[in-house]
Amino acid sequence: xxxxxxxxxxxxxxxxxxxxxxxxxxAIKGIYYSFTNWDGFSKTFDFVGFKNYANxxxxxxxxxxxxxxxxxxxVVTILINVLSLLIALGLNAKIKFKNFFRGxxxxxxxxxxxxxxxxxxxxxxxVLPIFGEKIxxxxxxxxxxxxxxxxxxxxxxVGVWQGIAFNTILYLxxxxxxxKDLYEASSLDGASRWREFWSITFPLLASFxxxxxxxxxxxxLMVFDQIVALTGGGPGRATQSISLLIYTGGFQGGEFAxxxxxxxxxxxxxxxxxxxxxxxLQKREMDM
Amino acid sequence: MMxxxxxxxxxxxxVLAMSMLSGCGSKSxxxxxxxxxxxxxxxxxxxxxxxxxxxxxxxxxxNPNIKVTQVNPPDAETVLKTRVAKKQIPDVIGIGATDTYxxxxxxxxxxxFSSDPLTxxxxxxxxxxxxxxTGLSELNGIPFSTNANGVIYNKAxxxxxxxxxxxxWDEFMATxxxxxxxxxxxxxxxxxxSWTTLIPFNGMEPGVVGIxxxxxxxxxxxxxxxxxxxxxxxxxxxxxxxxxxxxGKGYNDGNVAFAKGQSVMYLQGVWAIPEIQKANxxxxxxxxxxxATNDPSKxxxxxxxxxxxxxxxxxGHKAEAKKFIDFLLQSDNAKQYITEQKAxxxxxxxxQDDPSVADLKPAFEKGDLVDFADHYIPGAMKVDTIIQGFxxxxxxxxYLNSLDTEWDKVANRK
Numbered sequence: 235x236x237x238x239x240x241x242x243x244x245x246x247x248x249x250x251x252x253x254x255x256x257x258x259x260x261a262i263k264g265i266y267y268s269f270t271n272w273d274g275f276s277k278t279f280d281f282v283g284f285k286n287y288a289n290x291x292x293x294x295x296x297x298x299x300x301x302x303x304x305x306x307x308x309v310v311t312i313l314i315n316v317l318s319l320l321i322a323l324g325l326n327a328k329i330k331f332k333n334f335f336r337g338x339x340x341x342x343x344x345x346x347x348x349x350x351x352x353x354x355x356x357x358x359x360x361v362l363p364i365f366g367e368k369i370x371x372x373x374x375x376x377x378x379x380x381x382x383x384x385x386x387x388x389x390x391x392v393g394v395w396q397g398i399a400f401n402t403i404l405y406l407x408x409x410x411x412x413x414k415d416l417y418e419a420s421s422l423d424g425a426s427r428w429r430e431f432w433s434i435t436f437p438l439l440a441s442f443x444x445x446x447x448x449x450x451x452x453x454x455l456m457v458f459d460q461i462v463a464l465t466g467g468g469p470g471r472a473t474q475s476i477s478l479l480i481y482t483g484g485f486q487g488g489e490f491a492x493x494x495x496x497x498x499x500x501x502x503x504x505x506x507x508x509x510x511x512x513x514x515l516q517k518r519e520m521d522m
Numbered sequence: 523m524m525x526x527x528x529x530x531x532x533x534x535x536x537v538l539a540m541s542m543l544s545g546c547g548s549k550s551x552x553x554x555x556x557x558x559x560x561x562x563x564x565x566x567x568x569x570x571x572x573x574x575x576x577x578x579x580x581x582x583x584x585n586p587n588i589k590v591t592q593v594n595p596p597d598a599e600t601v602l603k604t605r606v607a608k609k610q611i612p613d614v615i616g617i618g619a620t621d622t623y624x625x626x627x628x629x630x631x632x633x634x635f636s637s638d639p640l641t642x643x644x645x646x647x648x649x650x651x652x653x654x655x656t657g658l659s660e661l662n663g664i665p666f667s668t669n670a671n672g673v674i675y676n677k678a679x680x681x682x683x684x685x686x687x688x689x690x691w692d693e694f695m696a697t698x699x700x701x702x703x704x705x706x707x708x709x710x711x712x713x714x715x716s717w718t719t720l721i722p723f724n725g726m727e728p729g730v731v732g733i734x735x736x737x738x739x740x741x742x743x744x745x746x747x748x749x750x751x752x753x754x755x756x757x758x759x760x761x762x763x764x765x766x767x768x769x770g771k772g773y774n775d776g777n778v779a780f781a782k783g784q785s786v787m788y789l790q791g792v793w794a795i796p797e798i799q800k801a802n803x804x805x806x807x808x809x810x811x812x813x814a815t816n817d818p819s820k821x822x823x824x825x826x827x828x829x830x831x832x833x834x835x836x837x838g839h840k841a842e843a844k845k846f847i848d849f850l851l852q853s854d855n856a857k858q859y860i861t862e863q864k865a866x867x868x869x870x871x872x873x874q875d876d877p878s879v880a881d882l883k884p885a886f887e888k889g890d891l892v893d894f895a896d897h898y899i900p901g902a903m904k905v906d907t908i909i910q911g912f913x914x915x916x917x918x919x920x921y922l923n924s925l926d927t928e929w930d931k932v933a934n935r936k
Contacts, residue, residue: 271936275603276629289935359714359770377770380714382914468716469769470911485600487902488625492935 351463408442725812
């Protein structure tokens with residue numbers, strides 16, 4: 235027994251040490267710096283107490299980035315879940331070239347976000363406008379990433395296009411756990427396809443729905459790479475997400491401590507949202 | 523938690539890069555050259571690496587007891603900051619006169635050159651610029667090469683349309699109007715890349731308002747609201763001469779489009795010229811200073827320090843480090859550098875003779891130079907973002923207001 239316990243310790247402790255050294259310790263240091271006025275490289279810095287935190291709440295740019303990020307995250311989460319569930323249903327059906335399609339739909343997940351971003355950047359800048367001119371649409375003949383009102387849609391498109399792949403795989407795995415007997419029984423009872431989906435498929439996918447909602451939401455709240463590749467946060471501050479604000483302000487603007495405070499607050503916000511989502515959705519799982 | 527990780531990643535990457543650098547350093551310490559003094563030369567321009575290598579080889583063979591090695595990492599400013607945080611500062615540093623330079627100078631990391639004989643042959647305008655930028659009484663760097671920002675124009679098209687180089691704002695606008703009337707695009711604007719909005723801003727600010735403004739703003743005696751209305755109006759006026767979809771195009775699009783003759787003028791710095799020539803090697807182009815006002819004597823050429831050389835206070839070999847700087851400043855070496863790099867010299871008596879920048883020569887000879895205005899604005903303000911937002915909304919009052927509130931906010935966080 236004791237021997238086996240040693241083996242378990244040997245498995246966990248190295249991971250724990252690495253996790254602490256490269257994850258927990260930097261996070262704690264970040265919290266520490268958020269109470270100082272360090273700019274990221276000076277030899278000396280002072281403690282300023284909660285001044286950074288007080289300033290965050292007075293900063294319109296922070297509010298603006300929260301509004302953008304939440305607008306983006308909610309739209310992306312809904313779109314990803316609806317679309318990937320539809321795709322998963324299709325890929326789970328008896329269709330030709332099923333494996334080929336599964337491969338195609340998974341492809342975006344293995345491409346780097348930055349590369350996808352640059353490709354879409356090219357499409358928005360050069361391909362869509364030509365198409366827009368052909369069909370005579372004034373709206374489509376301009377690069378939508380250059381418009382203050384519509385640039386965020388471009389980022390949503392890229393985020394959804396790439397995000398769907400992973401969630402589709404999870405839904406597909408979920409669909410395969412549902413026993414075929416249930417569908418046979420329901421077809422004997424004469425249930426319609428629609429009825430079948432809402433009474434059998436969807437309830438039995440509940441736990442996959444929960445995890446997909448949480449993962450998609452968390453991913454969307456931390457949106458960063460797509461924005462760097464597509465708009466750099468512009469035009470103006472129209473597509474500046476919280477992560478991007480923390481990065482640009484902290485590393486380019488020399489306000490490391492101030493943006494650390496922003497990061498700490500955001501960390502708490504993400505924990506609260508994930509916890510609420512889990513609580514609400516798991517309760518729903520129980521009810522079903 | 524993930525958020526933290528994201529914020530910490532670049533730091534980790536920097537630390538890794540640093541440990542790799544120091545690894546290289548210690549290896550060469552045990553090298554064959556015996557008791558030669560090792561000097562590490564850190565510089566930020568990837569384009570200039572080969573040129574510096576040639577100059578270093580020349581220096582090393584002339585000085586067998588000194589061995590200079592060049593370090594030129596990608597994202598050099600961030601690497602430099604992390605090395606400073608680790609207290610492993612290179613002996614000789616070559617960087618631009620950027621916000622990084624001012625902040626590091628203010629933390630007292632560099633030697634004071636104010637009474638150093640090395641400055642004897644340097645254009646005084648650039649020495650003053652460096653001092654004004656940091657606001658210190660010390661001079662913490664020696665200007666080596668400089669750049670300029672203005673209006674690039676297509677000489678062949680100018681000739682064809684019978685246009686001359688404008689020297690006042692009214693002439694400038696009349697020229698643009700003529701081009702527009704002829705059915706061509708006066709300016710190819712690349713507003714998707716926010717930093718390019720700074721070029722006309724920097725071009726206008728010194729003539730219309732003056733660089734002194736920023737000092738007074740710090741003291742709180744003036745506001746953007748009082749002084750910047752004319753700049754704002756002129757910024758908007760330029761938009762009416764841009765191409766279609768100007769908010770959707772970036773710097774690279776602009777270089778290619780101008781090279782292919784899609785616009786007659788292009789608001790950019792001289793650093794874009796090699797890129798433009800790459801897209802169209804046969805283009806005939808010129809550059810003129812930005813005609814910001816109707817008084818030609820006020821329309822100075824915006825030119826900043828592209829590379830300055832400085833020595834770390836903590837270096838153990840300051841005499842050798844200064845010897846290397848002195849070598850780079852010698853006129854034949856400076857000449858080689860600016861010829862290969864298409865830059866402008868900060869060293870007196872050296873000239874840039876490339877025909878594409880011939881129009882700028884009088885300004886350099888007379889010393890009619892003025893610094894980039896955005897170097898005086900705190901980086902955390904992200905003034906390029908503010909300008910980009912303004913050009914979309916076109917609301918002058920909101921723009922001037924946000925310049926003032928952002929300035930105060932950043933100052934208050936210090």
